[in-house]
Amino acid sequence: MPVTCEHCNLGRICIPKGLTREEIESLGTLVRRNNTLPKGAALYHAGSPFRGVIAIRSGSSKLVALDKNGNEYVVDFVLPGELLGFDGFSTERYRCTAIALENVNYCELPTQQLEVLARDTPSLAQVLLQRSGYQFDASVEKMVLSRKSADERVASFIIHISERLRLRGYASTEFRLSMSREEIGNYLGITHETVSRLLHQFQAQGLINVKSKQLTLLDRAGLYRYCSEE
Amino acid sequence: MPVTCEHCNLGRICIPKGLTREEIESLGTLVRRNNTLPKGAALYHAGSPFRGVIAIRSGSSKLVALDKNGNEYVVDFVLPGELLGFDGFSTERYRCTAIALENVNYCELPTQQLEVLARDTPSLAQVLLQRSGYQFDASVEKMVLSRKSADERVASFIIHISERLRLRGYASTEFRLSMSREEIGNYLGITHETVSRLLHQFQAQGLINVKSKQLTLLDRAGLYRYCSEE
DNA sequence: CGGCTTGTTGAACCCACTCAAAGGTTGTGG
DNA sequence: CCACAACCTTTGAGTGGGTTCAACAAGCCG
Numbered sequence: 273m274p275v276t277c278e279h280c281n282l283g284r285i286c287i288p289k290g291l292t293r294e295e296i297e298s299l300g301t302l303v304r305r306n307n308t309l310p311k312g313a314a315l316y317h318a319g320s321p322f323r324g325v326i327a328i329r330s331g332s333s334k335l336v337a338l339d340k341n342g343n344e345y346v347v348d349f350v351l352p353g354e355l356l357g358f359d360g361f362s363t364e365r366y367r368c369t370a371i372a373l374e375n376v377n378y379c380e381l382p383t384q385q386l387e388v389l390a391r392d393t394p395s396l397a398q399v400l401l402q403r404s405g406y407q408f409d410a411s412v413e414k415m416v417l418s419r420k421s422a423d424e425r426v427a428s429f430i431i432h433i434s435e436r437l438r439l440r441g442y443a444s445t446e447f448r449l450s451m452s453r454e455e456i457g458n459y460l461g462i463t464h465e466t467v468s469r470l471l472h473q474f475q476a477q478g479l480i481n482v483k484s485k486q487l488t489l490l491d492r493a494g495l496y497r498y499c500s501e502e
Numbered sequence: 503m504p505v506t507c508e509h510c511n512l513g514r515i516c517i518p519k520g521l522t523r524e525e526i527e528s529l530g531t532l533v534r535r536n537n538t539l540p541k542g543a544a545l546y547h548a549g550s551p552f553r554g555v556i557a558i559r560s561g562s563s564k565l566v567a568l569d570k571n572g573n574e575y576v577v578d579f580v581l582p583g584e585l586l587g588f589d590g591f592s593t594e595r596y597r598c599t600a601i602a603l604e605n606v607n608y609c610e611l612p613t614q615q616l617e618v619l620a621r622d623t624p625s626l627a628q629v630l631l632q633r634s635g636y637q638f639d640a641s642v643e644k645m646v647l648s649r650k651s652a653d654e655r656v657a658s659f660i661i662h663i664s665e666r667l668r669l670r671g672y673a674s675t676e677f678r679l680s681m682s683r684e685e686i687g688n689y690l691g692i693t694h695e696t697v698s699r700l701l702h703q704f705q706a707q708g709l710i711n712v713k714s715k716q717l718t719l720l721d722r723a724g725l726y727r728y729c730s731e732e
Numbered sequence: 733c734g735g736c737t738t739g740t741t742g743a744a745c746c747c748a749c750t751c752a753a754a755g756g757t758t759g760t761g762g
Numbered sequence: 763c764c765a766c767a768a769c770c771t772t773t774g775a776g777t778g779g780g781t782t783c784a785a786c787a788a789g790c791c792g
Contacts, residue, residue: 337642339730345646359642361635367642390627397620397627404634405591411641412567412589412597416575418648419691422748453771461649463749468772484757484771500569652780683739693781698740714739714789 276300280379282353286327287381290399298393302385308377315356315370315378322360324382325400328352331376332450334459335359335368346459348410349373349451351433353440358407373450418461420500425460426470427498430480434489445489506530510609512583516557517611520629528623532615538607545586545600545608552590554612555630558582561606562680564689565589565598576689578640579603579681581663583670588637603680648691650730655690656700657728660710664719675719 277288277300288296306329309315315326315333328350335348335356347368350356359367390397417428438444449456453464453471460467474480479495481488489495507518507530518526536559539545545556545563558580565578565586577598580586589597620627647658668674679686683694683701690697704710709725711718719725 337646339646341730345642345649347642347645358635358638362632362639363635367639387624387628391624394617394621394627397624397631398617401627401631401634402592404631404638405588405593408588408634408637408641409592409597411638411644412575412577414641415577415644415648416567416569418645419575452769464771465750465773466748469748472772500571682737694739695741695782696780699780702740 276305277303277379280329282327282329286353286379287325287355287396287399287403290402291393291395295393295395299381299389299396302381302389304380304382306377307380308375309372311372311374313372315372315376316360316366318366318369320366322357322364322366322383324380324386325355325357326370326381327355327379329377329379331372331374331378333370333372333376334451334455335370337368344458346451346455349433349459351436351440352442354436355403358404361404373455422460422462422466423470423473423498424500425462426456426467427474427495428500429456429460430474430487430489431492431496431499434492445492447487449485449487506535507533507609510559512557512559516583516609517555517585517626517629517633520632521623521625525623525625529611529619529626532611532619534610534612536607537610538605539602541602541604543602545602545606546590546596548596548599550596552587552594552596552613554610554616555585555587556600556611557585557609559607559609561608562603563600563606564603564681564685565600567598574688576681576685579663579689581666581670582672584666585633588634591634603685652690652692652696653700653703654728654730655692656686656697657704657725658730659686659690660704660717660719661722661726661729664722675722677717679715679717 277283277286277296278293280286283289283296288299291299316323318336318338330352332352333350333356334346335350337345337347339345347359348356350370356370357366386396386400390400417425420428433449434444434447437447451459453467457464457467471480471482474495475482477494479489479491481490507513507516507526508523510516513519513526518529521529546553548566548568560582562582563580563586564576565580567575567577569575577589578586580600586600587596616630620630647655650658663679664674664677667677681689683697687694687697701710701712704725705712707724709719709721711720
């Protein structure tokens with residue numbers, strides 16, 4: 273069976289959601305499917321021209337922004353089945369750099385096609401606007417999180433990753449953190465030492481099990497209690 | 503002269519930017535113009551159904567999110583000429599509550615019209631996607647800011663407000679901070695005491711002049727030097 | 733004018749950072 | 763397949779920026 277949008281196992285969560293069968297078929301003819309990149313490679317670079325929206329089929333990625341002093345800021349992680357590229361819509365150039373955290377397989381919906389398609393398929397515009405809105409919602413959550421203490425941040429991070437994996441049909445109580453402690457800390461606005469300390473504190477409390485990058489959720493409710501107690 | 507989109511002094515920065523004359527005219531027939539709300543009133547409430555996109559014509563507003571404990575988080579300030587409502591696109595319900603910081607006059611582009619219009623006017627979808635993308639860019643900037651020290655945050659805040667006012671044709675070196683110290687601190691992720699201390703430190707250094715809510719920028723370059731020194 | 737919200741200033745404290753050093757893991761080349 | 767190097771992770775001890783708590787001053791509105 274060919275790898276088409278119609279038969280893709282990401283169908284329910286990727287762009288096609290909300291489109292008719294016909295629309296998905298015409299979408300399928302425009303998408304550049306089955307691209308691969310090795311760990312550490314960039315899906316796109318900050319400042320380069322907007323190419324389109326990308327869907328991660330397998331592997332994962334981080335979205336990093338650089339400030340004028342060259343400091344890296346991890347803005348987001350992208351898990352399998354999730355979209356990226358929304359940081360290129362406003363200025364036609366990407367605001368961030370997207371780096372593969374492990375080997376990735378992805379699909380690309382090029383801009384030119386996107387404009388044509390949005391004209392012929394009004395619901396695609398709706399879907400894209402909706403997805404773009406998700407980004408805003410996510411940024412609100414992150415803002416709220418950035419006012420919390422370090423343990424709340426780490427607890428929320430684990431729960432959040434777990435939820436996102438579950439939503440996409442992956443194991444949600446036992447998974448691999450493909451990013452380093454440094455990257456987690458950068459993302460959460462704390463140091464990697466603090467991340468390490470808290471992961472081991474949670475383990476000592478029997479909430480999780482960590483062995484290097486492998487994580488097992490033992491007591492979701494217990495961990496959840498950390499996510500915004502008074 | 504009637505208050506139409508075509509003749510609005512916000513034309514260059516509001517939604518119409520990028521649309522043709524004909525498109526602006528048809529937009530004008532759908533927009534609900536010249537609404538007013540008193541200080542403290544809500545333009546919309548978190549959880550209520552998405553009504554559409556709103557453009558502030560005069561006055562200003564804050565966008566606040568509530569967490570499950572009822573804590574308020576100031577997510578953004580909206581100045582005259584700026585748009586709000588993007589927090590409603592993804593779930594069809596607003597994620598945040600928008601409160602007027604002073605009496606506001608605003609225009610509203612209702613959803614139903616928006617869908618009709620997006621079908622007939624592909625470039626409107628483009629414009630909305632672009633505006634939605636701006637929101638993402640802004641959230642990246644905020645994330646970067648949230649890793650900085652308190653003085654960098656306050657300095658950046660002043661510069662940022664000033665820039666936005668300048669962009670829209672208002673005085674950029676002498677203006678009123680329509681929000682309280684508490685709200686600034688909440689927005690920046692620091693306490694109101696720290697905001698107060700830093701404003702007065704900047705004044706002591708001759709960078710600004712503050713008298714209650716009135717602010718004068720004396721040394722933009724000097725202030726800018728705070729915005730991300732090593 | 734009086735009461736109330738908002739803003740300012742001081743002093744003590746605490747959480748997360750910094751610095752440092754030891755232990756693990758991963759990948760590469762001999 | 764082992765050895766080495768580079769990187770990542772863990773753990774400890776001391777420090778500091780911003781918070782907290784508290785008291786007072788200044789606007790603001792009835």
